[in-house]
Amino acid sequence: MKVLVVGGGGREHAICWKLAQSPKVTELYCAPGNGGIAQVAQCVPIKATDVEAMVAWAKEHAMDFVMVAPDDPLALGMVDALEAAGIPAFGPRANAAVIEASKAFSKELMKKYHIPTAKYETFTDMDGALAYVRAQGAPIVVKADGLALGKGVVVAATVEEAEEAVRSMMQDHKFGASGSTVVIEECMVGPEVTVLAFCDGEHLVPMLSSQDHKRAYDGNQGPNTGGMGAFCPSPKYTPEIAERCMKEIFLPTVAAMKAEGRPFKGVIYFGLMLTQDGPKVVEYNARFGDPETQPLMSMLDTDLMDIFQACVDGTLDQMDIRWKPGASCCIVLASGGYPVKYQSGYPISGLEAAGKLATVFHAGTKLGEDGTVLTAGGRVLGVTAVGGDLEEAIKKAYAACKPISFQDMHFRTDIGKV
Numbered sequence: 212m213k214v215l216v217v218g219g220g221g222r223e224h225a226i227c228w229k230l231a232q233s234p235k236v237t238e239l240y241c242a243p244g245n246g247g248i249a250q251v252a253q254c255v256p257i258k259a260t261d262v263e264a265m266v267a268w269a270k271e272h273a274m275d276f277v278m279v280a281p282d283d284p285l286a287l288g289m290v291d292a293l294e295a296a297g298i299p300a301f302g303p304r305a306n307a308a309v310i311e312a313s314k315a316f317s318k319e320l321m322k323k324y325h326i327p328t329a330k331y332e333t334f335t336d337m338d339g340a341l342a343y344v345r346a347q348g349a350p351i352v353v354k355a356d357g358l359a360l361g362k363g364v365v366v367a368a369t370v371e372e373a374e375e376a377v378r379s380m381m382q383d384h385k386f387g388a389s390g391s392t393v394v395i396e397e398c399m400v401g402p403e404v405t406v407l408a409f410c411d412g413e414h415l416v417p418m419l420s421s422q423d424h425k426r427a428y429d430g431n432q433g434p435n436t437g438g439m440g441a442f443c444p445s446p447k448y449t450p451e452i453a454e455r456c457m458k459e460i461f462l463p464t465v466a467a468m469k470a471e472g473r474p475f476k477g478v479i480y481f482g483l484m485l486t487q488d489g490p491k492v493v494e495y496n497a498r499f500g501d502p503e504t505q506p507l508m509s510m511l512d513t514d515l516m517d518i519f520q521a522c523v524d525g526t527l528d529q530m531d532i533r534w535k536p537g538a539s540c541c542i543v544l545a546s547g548g549y550p551v552k553y554q555s556g557y558p559i560s561g562l563e564a565a566g567k568l569a570t571v572f573h574a575g576t577k578l579g580e581d582g583t584v585l586t587a588g589g590r591v592l593g594v595t596a597v598g599g600d601l602e603e604a605i606k607k608a609y610a611a612c613k614p615i616s617f618q619d620m621h622f623r624t625d626i627g628k629v
């Protein structure tokens with residue numbers, strides 16, 4: 212099969228790495244890809260959000276299957292456009308991707324179908340939002356409605372902080388159009404766990420539980436990032452909690468989307484908080500998480516292409532999806548200054564030595580003219596190791612980071628430990 216993966220980060224490298232192991236996949240392409248993906252797939256220089264060019268390329272080159280990984284092209288309807296062109300595509304259609312693209316939609320869905328989540332109100336007028344914040348008091352959570360790269364969420368400790376967040380979103384348009392609607396939520400307390408699940412519109416198979424680390428610095432300090440590391444499975448996700456999540460959250464969500472005429476095919480990402488009142492949804496994403504995918508793909512024992520096809524064909528209930536025993540951990544090596552301001556274009560050394568100790572997924576890299584690997588983004592690499600248990604996985608991942616260096620390299624030293 213000729214398969215195209217859309218995207219170009221660490222997540223897409225992990226997906227391509229796993230797909231390249233499938234005997235079914237004879238030709239693998241990735242658009243736009245990156246310096247590391249180029250080792251397992253042919254990179255195609257088309258922007259992930261360019262729906263028209265992507266579909267035209269897939270048609271012209273007779274792709275048998277396309278996997279759309281990032282949120283933006285999903286929200287823009289890339290899967291719809293591929294299907295219309297007769298190309299089987301993995302990922303939700305735009306009308307289902309809205310579960311991530313609009314927090315107002317997802318909160319409404321959870322309310323309607325009694326799926327546990329934080330209490331909330333949605334506002335399109337700033338004065339109403341400010342009055343609500345004052346009436347509720349702090350702590351309180353303010354969220355921009357649309358896609359804001361995971362940065363449109365403020366967990367405010369004081370009323371003043373919450374008011375400032377509302378103003379920056381609704382008056383100063385800090386997140387552009389994303390902030391013209393805000394969702395204001397009750398602040399939940401408890402450990403966070405992520406569960407990604409494969410869906411075929413009707414059936415759902417959860418992957419191993421995982422956890423990422425969103426803050427830039429050790430001890431969960433500093434600004435929110437796309438994720439500075441992740442591991443799986445999470446020791447906090449006990450079989451009892453898993454059973455409750457399946458019954459109270461996962462199955463009701465898939466059934467709700469189907470009942471709304473928006474059947475969800477692809478990967479649904481459940482961001483969960485384990486509160487004293489039970490597990491509750493913090494957020495849904497309509498895609499694989501980054502960096503959660505890097506450890507998850509390292510633990511997956513089943514052919515990923517078979518799973519993708521079952522999701523598209525609606526036969527996921529017939530699949531036996533297996534995972535390796537033990538645990539996996541991914542450490543993100545980032546450019547100093549990320550997520551605020553950073554420089555790119557620095558040569559990276561030590562990749563070969565690191566590659567002997569763990570799997571080094573590339574996130575923001577590109578190949579220089581002489582073939583050297585250069586930094587090309589905020590998150591640069593995701594060094595991922597598998598171990599007999601979480602402790603061993605963490606140790607192996609950090610050991611494999613040691614040989615790697617580039618100017619201003621920054622990483623957290625407590626991934627998996629907090």
Ligand code: AMP
Pocket residue numbers: 329352361362364366396397398399400403425482493494
């Ligand atoms: P989100 O983009 O919705 O996942 O939010 C980013 C982060 O903000 C989450 O991972 C949580 O740590 C935190 N958060 C979001 N909503 C809430 C809430 N209602 N209560 C407490 N923390 C929250």
Ligand code: GLY
Pocket residue numbers: 361423437438496499500501502503
């Ligand atoms: N790691 C968080 C996300 O992919 O949204």
